[in-house]
Amino acid sequence: MGLRDDILKEPISTMPRRPLVLVKPETTVREAIQKMIDQSCGCVFVVNEQGKIDGKFSERMLVRLIAAGKPYLDDPVGKHSGEFWAVVRESDPIATVLHKLTEHRMHHLAVVDEQGLPISMVGQRSVMRYLASHFPRVVLAQLAESKLYIDQREGA
Amino acid sequence: MPRRNRRDSDPGEFSDPLKNYGPTEYADPLEQSLAEDQVTAIKCTPVITVSPDMTLEEAIKQLAQLDIGSILVTEDERLVGILSHRDVLKRVAGNFEQIKHQPVRDHMTRNPVKVYVTDPPAKALNLMAVHSVRHVPIVDVDERVVGLIGPRRVTSYLRQYFNAK
Numbered sequence: 076m077g078l079r080d081d082i083l084k085e086p087i088s089t090m091p092r093r094p095l096v097l098v099k100p101e102t103t104v105r106e107a108i109q110k111m112i113d114q115s116c117g118c119v120f121v122v123n124e125q126g127k128i129d130g131k132f133s134e135r136m137l138v139r140l141i142a143a144g145k146p147y148l149d150d151p152v153g154k155h156s157g158e159f160w161a162v163v164r165e166s167d168p169i170a171t172v173l174h175k176l177t178e179h180r181m182h183h184l185a186v187v188d189e190q191g192l193p194i195s196m197v198g199q200r201s202v203m204r205y206l207a208s209h210f211p212r213v214v215l216a217q218l219a220e221s222k223l224y225i226d227q228r229e230g231a
Numbered sequence: 232m233p234r235r236n237r238r239d240s241d242p243g244e245f246s247d248p249l250k251n252y253g254p255t256e257y258a259d260p261l262e263q264s265l266a267e268d269q270v271t272a273i274k275c276t277p278v279i280t281v282s283p284d285m286t287l288e289e290a291i292k293q294l295a296q297l298d299i300g301s302i303l304v305t306e307d308e309r310l311v312g313i314l315s316h317r318d319v320l321k322r323v324a325g326n327f328e329q330i331k332h333q334p335v336r337d338h339m340t341r342n343p344v345k346v347y348v349t350d351p352p353a354k355a356l357n358l359m360a361v362h363s364v365r366h367v368p369i370v371d372v373d374e375r376v377v378g379l380i381g382p383r384r385v386t387s388y389l390r391q392y393f394n395a396k
Contacts, residue, residue, distance in 0.1 A: 077258025078265070079392055108324050115363075117317065134316035135298075141319065141327050142295030148325075170393055177386045182300075182365070199365055199382035202389075206353075207360035209262070 078209050087172060088165040091204045092186060092195040097122050100129065100153025104140070107132055107152045117198070118183045121156040126192055128185055130156030135182075162187045163197065169205065172197055261392040265353040270346050273355070273388040275369050275378025280305045283312065283336035287323060290314055290335045300381055301366040304339050308375040310368050312339035317365070345370050348377055352388070355380050 096110050096119040107119050111134070118133035132152050140147040140155060147155070161175050162185045175184055176199065183198040257263040264272060279302045281290055293302060294316070301315035314335055322338045323330065330338070345368045346355045355367045369378040 077262055079259040079261045082389075083393065105325070108320065112321055117320075134320050135300075137324055138291060138316055138319055139295050141324065142292045173386050173390055173393070177383070177390050180383060182382055199386070200360070200363060202382075202386065203356050203360040206265070207357045 078206070081209075082169045082173065085169050086166050087163055087169055087186060087197060089205075090169055090172070090197055091201050092197050093201070095120055095185060095193050095196045097193065098132075098152055100151055100156070102152045103148065104132070104137075104150050104152050104155060105148040108137065108148075116196075119152070120160065120185055120193060120196075121153055122193070128160065128162065128187070128193055129153075131158050131160035131183070132156045133158060133182065160185065162191075162193075164188075165194075169202075172202060176202070259392075261389070264392075265356070266351055268352055269348060270350050270352050270355050270369055270380065271348060271378065273352050273380050274384045275380050278303060278368075278376060278379040280308075280376060281314075281335060282306070283339070284334050286332050287327070287335055287338055288331040291319060291323070291327075291331075294319070301379070303368055303376055303379060304335060305376055310343070310345060310370055310374065310376050312336065312341045313343040313366060313368065314339045315364075315366055343368060346380075347372070356385065359385075 093116070096114050096116050098107050098110065098119045098121055100121050110119055111117065118131055120128045121130035121132065123129040130153065132155055136155055136158050159179055159181070161179055161181065163171050163175065165186055172184060175181070183196055185193045186195040186197055188194050255266070257266065279293065279297060279299060281293070281302050281304055283304050283306060290302060301313050303310060304312035304314060318338060318340055344358045344362050344364060346358065348369055348371050358367050359365065366379055366381045368376055369380065371377050
C-alpha cells in the first residue's frame with residue numbers, strides 16, 4: 076500500500092498519539108497555561124464531573140485574550156473554553172484526522188473510547204510524524220543543514 | 232612500499248553499483264509529490280512579516296486579528312526570527328503587561344528552521360516532525376522570505392489527494 080492508501084485505511088491507533096492534558100472548569104487560566112508549558116502542549120481539554128470533554132482552551136484562545144487587553148490569568152478556564160473541539164476514535168481511519176483538522180481549522184483532536192471518555196490526543200504533530208515515518212532517509216538527513224541544491228545520485 | 236593486504240573477494244558479494252540509479256518508483260501520486268515536487272506545491276502565501284522593532288503588543292494583535300499561528304520577523308527581507316503561538320505561550324503569557332512594549336526581537340525564536348524553494352515538501356514536513364515545529368518558513372537562494380508552511384496548508388495539501396482521486 077502507498078501513503079495515500081495507508082492514510083485512508085490505517086486506523087488512528089497506528090499514529091503517534093500524545094497524552095491529553097485535562098483540567099476542570101474551575102482551573103485558572105494561569106494554571107492551565109503552566110500545564111501547557113510543562114507538557115509542551117498547545118491546548119488543554121476541560122472535562123466535566125463525568126470525565127467527558129466539555130471544552131478546550133488553546134494557544135489560539137490565549138493569544139485572543141492577550142490581544143483583548145483585559146485581565147485573564149485568574150479567570151476560570153471554563154470561562155474561556157468555548158472554542159470548538161472535536162473527537163475521533165482509535166478505530167477511525169487516519170484520513171478522519173485530516174478531514175476534521177481541515178474542516179474545523181483546529182490543531183488538536185481528542186481521541187475517545189467507546190464510552191466517550193478521553194484517552195489520548197492527535198493533531199498536526201501526529202500527522203507530521205506519521206508522514207515522516209514514510210520518508211526515513213529524509214528524516215535522517217535533518218541533522219545536516221538545509222542546502223540550496225537537491226542532492227543528485229547520478230553524476231560523479 | 233609495504234604491500235596492502237587484501238581480502239580475497241567473494242564473487243557472491245558483488246553488488247552492481249549502478250542497479251539503484253533507475254528512477255524511483257512511488258506507490259502513489261502523493262508520495263511522488265512529497266518527494267519530488269518543490270515545497271511551493273504546498274500553498275505558502277500569503278505570509279505576514281514584521282520588523283524586529285515592532286512591539287510585542289502590536290505583534291500579538293496581528294496574530295489575533297488575522298487569526299494566524301505565526302508571523303515572520305525579517306530584516307531587509309531576510310528571515311531573522313519567528314513569533315508563534317508557542318512563543319507567546321512560553322515566553323509572554325505569564326508577564327505580558329510587563330513586557331508588552333518590548334521589541335519582538337527579544338521574544339521571538341531566532342533563526343528558525345527553514346527550507347529553500349528547491350526543497351521538496353517531504354523535507355518541510357520532516358522538519359516539522361523532527362524539530363516539533365508547526366511552521367516552516369521558505370526562503371530563496373538569497374535567504375529572502377518567499378512563503379510560510381503551516382499546519383492548515385499542509386493538511387489542505389494532503390486532502391487534495393483524497394478529494395480528487
